[in-house]
Amino acid sequence: MKYDVAIVGAGLAGLVAACELVDAKKRVLLVEQESENSIGGQAFWSFGGLFLVDSPEQRRLGIKDSKELAWQDWLGTAGFDRLEDEDSWAMKWARAYVDFAAGEKYEWLKSFGIKFFPVVGWAERGGSLAGGHGNSVPRFHIVWGTGPGIIKPFVDKVKKAIEAGFIDFKPRHRVDEFMQQEGRITGISGTVLAESFAQRGEKSSRIGVGEFLYFADAVVVASGGIGANLDLVRKNWPERLGTPPKNMVSGVPAYVDGRMLEITEDIGGRVVNRDRMWHYTEGLKNWDPIWPNHGIRILPGPSSLWFDAEGNRFEAPNFPGFDTLSTLEAIQKTGYDYSWFILTEKIIEKEFALSGSEQNPDLTNKSIRQVLKRVLPGPPAPIQAFKEHGEDFVIAHDLKELVNGMNKLAGNQLLDFMKIKEQILARDREMDNKFTKDLQVTAIHGARNYIGDKIVRVAKPHKILDTKNWPLIAVRLNILTRKTLGGLQTNLDGAVLGTDGEPIPGLFAAGEVSGFGGGGVHGYRALEGTFVGGCLFSGRQVGRYLGRS
Numbered sequence: 001m002k003y004d005v006a007i008v009g010a011g012l013a014g015l016v017a018a019c020e021l022v023d024a025k026k027r028v029l030l031v032e033q034e035s036e037n038s039i040g041g042q043a044f045w046s047f048g049g050l051f052l053v054d055s056p057e058q059r060r061l062g063i064k065d066s067k068e069l070a071w072q073d074w075l076g077t078a079g080f081d082r083l084e085d086e087d088s089w090a091m092k093w094a095r096a097y098v099d100f101a102a103g104e105k106y107e108w109l110k111s112f113g114i115k116f117f118p119v120v121g122w123a124e125r126g127g128s129l130a131g132g133h134g135n136s137v138p139r140f141h142i143v144w145g146t147g148p149g150i151i152k153p154f155v156d157k158v159k160k161a162i163e164a165g166f167i168d169f170k171p172r173h174r175v176d177e178f179m180q181q182e183g184r185i186t187g188i189s190g191t192v193l194a195e196s197f198a199q200r201g202e203k204s205s206r207i208g209v210g211e212f213l214y215f216a217d218a219v220v221v222a223s224g225g226i227g228a229n230l231d232l233v234r235k236n237w238p239e240r241l242g243t244p245p246k247n248m249v250s251g252v253p254a255y256v257d258g259r260m261l262e263i264t265e266d267i268g269g270r271v272v273n274r275d276r277m278w279h280y281t282e283g284l285k286n287w288d289p290i291w292p293n294h295g296i297r298i299l300p301g302p303s304s305l306w307f308d309a310e311g312n313r314f315e316a317p318n319f320p321g322f323d324t325l326s327t328l329e330a331i332q333k334t335g336y337d338y339s340w341f342i343l344t345e346k347i348i349e350k351e352f353a354l355s356g357s358e359q360n361p362d363l364t365n366k367s368i369r370q371v372l373k374r375v376l377p378g379p380p381a382p383i384q385a386f387k388e389h390g391e392d393f394v395i396a397h398d399l400k401e402l403v404n405g406m407n408k409l410a411g412n413q414l415l416d417f418m419k420i421k422e423q424i425l426a427r428d429r430e431m432d433n434k435f436t437k438d439l440q441v442t443a444i445h446g447a448r449n450y451i452g453d454k455i456v457r458v459a460k461p462h463k464i465l466d467t468k469n470w471p472l473i474a475v476r477l478n479i480l481t482r483k484t485l486g487g488l489q490t491n492l493d494g495a496v497l498g499t500d501g502e503p504i505p506g507l508f509a510a511g512e513v514s515g516f517g518g519g520g521v522h523g524y525r526a527l528e529g530t531f532v533g534g535c536l537f538s539g540r541q542v543g544r545y546l547g548r549s
Helices: 012-023 039-047 056-060 068-076 087-102 103-109 147-162 232-235 258-267 322-331 343-349 368-375 381-387 399-412 417-432 439-447 452-456 531-547
Strands: 002-008 028-032 048-049 141-142 167-171 173-181 185-195 208-221 246-248 279-284 295-300 305-308 340-345 352-354 393-396 472-484 495-497 504-508
Touching: 002 012, 002 185, 012 028, 012 147, 028 039, 028 173, 028 208, 039 147, 048 531, 068 087, 087 103, 087 208, 087 531, 103 531, 147 167, 173 208, 173 258, 208 531, 232 246, 246 279, 246 295, 279 322, 295 472, 305 322, 305 417, 340 343, 343 352, 343 381, 343 417, 343 472, 352 381, 368 452, 381 393, 393 399, 399 417, 399 472, 417 439, 504 531
Parallel strands: 002 028, 002 208, 028 167, 185 504, 208 504, 246 472
Antiparallel strands: 048 141, 173 185, 185 208, 279 295, 279 472, 295 352, 305 340, 340 472, 393 472, 495 504
16 A cells, blocks of 8 residues: 555654644554554653743743744754754744744644643753843743643544544554655665563564565654664764763663664765754653663752762852753763752752653642642652652761762762862852842842742752751762754755755655754754654644645
């Protein structure tokens, strides 16, 4: 059988494209190397944050946002500097995406029944000039239901289309090659993998039991990035960030292996901005892992003190939640692949959240009762579980005991008690006034001017060494791999471009494999809430274009 469109990958971008194609009455083939229980891909595991501009939720909280301000923030964050070549389409995609986020995105999501938690989060706060990196205002909209809540309407629609015979879904089908005829992509071929009983997210077998070959008028690659392929991450590691970390934890399942990038490149597709990637600096080793080397990211409020491996406090803008890439660069320059938070019980109970749908059962299960418990004393249950079982936590009722525990955990004697104490005392002296020269303390006071932060995100300013705020807590932070910012270069229809800059007939891409659009819509940095949103937008763009073809 010949299909109108074959889609490689049943993650969010592939699902959205399939939904658009079904609306256009196209005959669709959807292939996925994992089992049917993995439909939705990485988006299932996400916290569910979406970048929106001038939303009803923002306006209710008194946040004044605009498309112009969002575009200013995007440009200052992305730092596009390859406009004649690798960034030429990326910047066009960025402009289109900001227009979408400030325009029809909200109502489009609403039409699928997607709703948002009423408090808008403030991610990547910047810490530079107005025209530099970061969100000038809170824009991180958490989907009610987190990642599973985002994928559900698209999964449901695809499953109905499968039952109705409009989509043929082939799980455990791994694409190994594109079919070509006279320069045009005409289909896909590959290996049928053995049935797997692995749970969602667990590593599955790669034992082949057969082969397949399917023809289609167009093929959409929606296979994700390279985040779980640590060898490929290190190979593409940019020189500007120093030597690749020896130790990293993986923020994505093992199937995020980057295979389709190389396969697409082999038939002439152009991969751009390889050296741009988005890895987090606040990774924990998961005490209850699902996939190999499973890491969880702390989503921190602004109050924890951040020290390098030798006990030196980081300077602006390298504060918790302000500038991920700058902090990654600062950590790498130390020659060590880890750093430390030092904080109090008062800070952790209000300011720590964990990435991932499974780490936020209250939001994922849409339980208002459970969400309200977040305002009660003590950290949320998932945070408490990491405190009790996670290997990266040290808890003490004395600073010297804490520092000794940190050295023991690191397996060295790099941290000097008096050096740490003097830096914390210096910071604590700044807490006697609401005005200060310590920019992190200034940022804490500024954050609490936003009602959302004051209620649920930022602890009341206090002295770290005041015993009434104890116990003291130290957290070892690992580098956590996550997103590929570069990828297949595409035009605004999602057509994959060749080395000559012209579209490869019949070949398209969406989602992370295309750098979320154009081969790198984020440039060097992300504003957050833009990854899942990038999959939604790029999948929609490709699906609508092919639906009209």
